[in-house]
Amino acid sequence: MSDGIPCIWMRGGSSKGGYFLASDLPADPATRDPLLLRIMGSPDPRQIDGMGGASPLTSKVGVVSPSPNEEADVDYLFLQVFVDEARVSDAQPCGNILAGIGPFAIERGLVAAEAAETKVRIRQINTGQIATARFPTVAGRMSYEGAASIDGVPGTSVPIRLMTPAAPGRCAATFPTGEAIEEIEGIACTLVDAGMPAVLMCSDAFGLTGDEAPEEMEANEALCAHVEKIRLAAGRRMGLGDVSEASVPKMCLLSPPSTGGRIATRCFIPRAVHRGLGVLCAVSIAAGALRPGTTAAEVADAVEDDDYVLEHPGGTLSLALERNAEGGIAAAGSVRTARKLMEGRVFP
Numbered sequence: 001m002s003d004g005i006p007c008i009w010m011r012g013g014s015s016k017g018g019y020f021l022a023s024d025l026p027a028d029p030a031t032r033d034p035l036l037l038r039i040m041g042s043p044d045p046r047q048i049d050g051m052g053g054a055s056p057l058t059s060k061v062g063v064v065s066p067s068p069n070e071e072a073d074v075d076y077l078f079l080q081v082f083v084d085e086a087r088v089s090d091a092q093p094c095g096n097i098l099a100g101i102g103p104f105a106i107e108r109g110l111v112a113a114e115a116a117e118t119k120v121r122i123r124q125i126n127t128g129q130i131a132t133a134r135f136p137t138v139a140g141r142m143s144y145e146g147a148a149s150i151d152g153v154p155g156t157s158v159p160i161r162l163m164t165p166a167a168p169g170r171c172a173a174t175f176p177t178g179e180a181i182e183e184i185e186g187i188a189c190t191l192v193d194a195g196m197p198a199v200l201m202c203s204d205a206f207g208l209t210g211d212e213a214p215e216e217m218e219a220n221e222a223l224c225a226h227v228e229k230i231r232l233a234a235g236r237r238m239g240l241g242d243v244s245e246a247s248v249p250k251m252c253l254l255s256p257p258s259t260g261g262r263i264a265t266r267c268f269i270p271r272a273v274h275r276g277l278g279v280l281c282a283v284s285i286a287a288g289a290l291r292p293g294t295t296a297a298e299v300a301d302a303v304e305d306d307d308y309v310l311e312h313p314g315g316t317l318s319l320a321l322e323r324n325a326e327g328g329i330a331a332a333g334s335v336r337t338a339r340k341l342m343e344g345r346v347f348p
């Protein structure tokens with residue numbers, strides 16, 4: 001029997017998953033991935049024989065190592081462990097699991113905690129982009145107690161201030177086809193990648209209002225089939241190839257804001273509908289909305305303000321935009337929280 005693998009289970013933002021040192025996992029994906037499937041209990045819609053929480057948002061892995069890149073302190077590889085399929089994908093980054101990477105780096109001694117606040121530079125291996133995380137540290141140690149809260153997560157915890165570049169993560173350009181709008185399967189789409197590949201569409205193009213509950217959308221088989229057909233075609237147009245087995249692009253249905261934000265969102269990620277909103281996905285939506293003529297610009301509130309609030313099923317997510325010379329977004333700040341839940345050994 002295996003002696004288990006050291007890991008920390010952590011909530012990062014509105015997601016949850018296993019955080020591992022790269023040196024504690026096999027380097028070869030052919031050996032590593034079956035191990036991660038066993039750890040999460042996949043494939044099984046209930047993940048009853050594993051640590052996964054029966055949702056893509058709680059079946060995630062962060063693999064961390066010291067970075068050889070002098071602009072970064074640590075390297076972070078995100079892996080999505082599918083719930084009901086025997087598949088592990090590195091085709092997307094994850095801004096929520098990213099929130100736990102700085103705390104994990106301190107826990108594992110990869111970065112020394114400062115007296116009051118620590119900054120960790122994190123190279124996201126999935127995209128090559130470098131993000132930064134700043135968070136309070138107490139007397140040279142990580143403490144998870146804090147007064148920050150984020151929508152979709154009960155209670156309060158330590159605030160993790162993230163800054164992520166708004167640049168293409170997996171595609172060759174922010175607008176990979178160059179078009180502001182194009183029709184796919186009868187629906188007007190904007191294809192964008194400002195950190196997370198996403199397809200932006202208007203809810204009303206599907207006969208929806210935009211305030212539907214995620215469960216209601218997931219139960220609508222015709223809607224899900226239509227969205228998936230668009231996704232497969234969009235993936236090819238975006239240069240991502242055959243995305244039938246990938247978790248990108250994210251499929252975002254957008255509508256005018258109703259609670260004081262700039263735009264309302266419902267995102268297929270890509271089959272389940274997010275109960276909140278991914279951070280990097282939010283940056284891609286905002287980048288789309290700031291370009292005139294896009295589907296997102298059509299429904300977004302056009303107020304000039306660098307505090308960009310996106311509405312989602314669980315509340316709102318705010319981005320602090322850093323603009324570029326062309327009026328687009330150079331980078332985006334966001335506040336997440338994270339909490340260590342368990343430290344020990346997990347048995348595959």
Ligand code: NQM
Binds near residue numbers: 093094097247278282
């Ligand atoms: O877009 C879920 C999440 C995410 C992605 C998903 C994310 C992001 O909320 O930055 O974090 O889209 O699979 O964890």
